[in-house]
Amino acid sequence: MEERYTFDVIGVVHSCYREKFGIPRQPGLVSAATATLELLTPYNRVEAVKGLEGFSHIWVSFIFHAVESGKWSPMVRPPRLGGNEKVGVFASRSTHRPNPLGLSVVELAGIEANEKGVILHLIGADLLEGTPVIDIKPYIPYVDSLPDAIGGFATSVPGRRLEVIFSEQADETLVSYEESCPQLRRLISESLAYDPRPAYRVNDEGGFRGGVHFYEFDVRFEIIRDVLRVTEIVPEA
Numbered sequence: 249m250e251e252r253y254t255f256d257v258i259g260v261v262h263s264c265y266r267e268k269f270g271i272p273r274q275p276g277l278v279s280a281a282t283a284t285l286e287l288l289t290p291y292n293r294v295e296a297v298k299g300l301e302g303f304s305h306i307w308v309s310f311i312f313h314a315v316e317s318g319k320w321s322p323m324v325r326p327p328r329l330g331g332n333e334k335v336g337v338f339a340s341r342s343t344h345r346p347n348p349l350g351l352s353v354v355e356l357a358g359i360e361a362n363e364k365g366v367i368l369h370l371i372g373a374d375l376l377e378g379t380p381v382i383d384i385k386p387y388i389p390y391v392d393s394l395p396d397a398i399g400g401f402a403t404s405v406p407g408r409r410l411e412v413i414f415s416e417q418a419d420e421t422l423v424s425y426e427e428s429c430p431q432l433r434r435l436i437s438e439s440l441a442y443d444p445r446p447a448y449r450v451n452d453e454g455g456f457r458g459g460v461h462f463y464e465f466d467v468r469f470e471i472i473r474d475v476l477r478v479t480e481i482v483p484e485a
């Protein structure tokens with residue numbers, strides 16, 4: 249039986265995360281990560297979100313639009329298992345899946361709904377700028393929260409965190425943007441503490457250098473052992 253379904257994109261995410269690298273691997277880990285979800289015509293109607301303001305969290309169904317389409321394999325190497333061990337793709341949250349669909353539960357911090365359209369304010373999203381959204385549902389604690397559920401190989405929040413420190417230059421830049429982007433310092437510290445390195449580079453003795461894009465900032469860093477030092481923060485021109 250060959251069945252095909254097509255879905256409309258109902259909204260788009262505008263996120264502090266401007267590239268895949270450096271985004272937390274699950275939602276709810278970084279409270280300084282803010283995003284908006286803009287509903288698109290014809291779904292951006294005030295009536296479509298009536299009642300949603302009573303919920304603190306929502307499920308966001310989205311498309312992993314920034315992965316190469318059609319590229320999936322039945323087994324993947326989750327970072328949680330150190331990048332060496334394989335599990336089935338359906339036992340993972342990998343972005344490389346037969347259908348590139350993602351599902352995140354995020355905090356709903358507010359709703360702007362008027363004749364101009366609908367914008368949902370989100371906290372803690374693990375979503376890339378421009379992520380297309382195909383559905384939104386309220387998170388219902390009495391069904392969706394299962395404290396006795398068993399978490400397979402991902403039983404708790406990753407315990408190991410990096411210490412994040414800032415160079416003098418990085419610190420000065422943060423101070424100069426304290427008014428216009430007050431959450432930037434916390435966003436960098438909280439996000440990068442989860443160790444953005446690919447699992448196979450985590451034990452690199454020679455250190456690791458990299459960069460991420462948060463908002464309009466190019467954030468450069470180096471990691472030596474358990475310390476991540478932000479070397480430079482460059483506002484994009």
Ligand code: SAM
Binds near residue numbers: 273311342343378
């Ligand atoms: N919570 C979701 C889920 O379980 O379906 C996503 C989990 S997935 C492991 C999280 C990673 O997806 C992030 O670290 C980021 O690198 C990547 N990501 C987020 N938005 C994306 C997008 N629109 N396209 C491709 N990758 C994306």
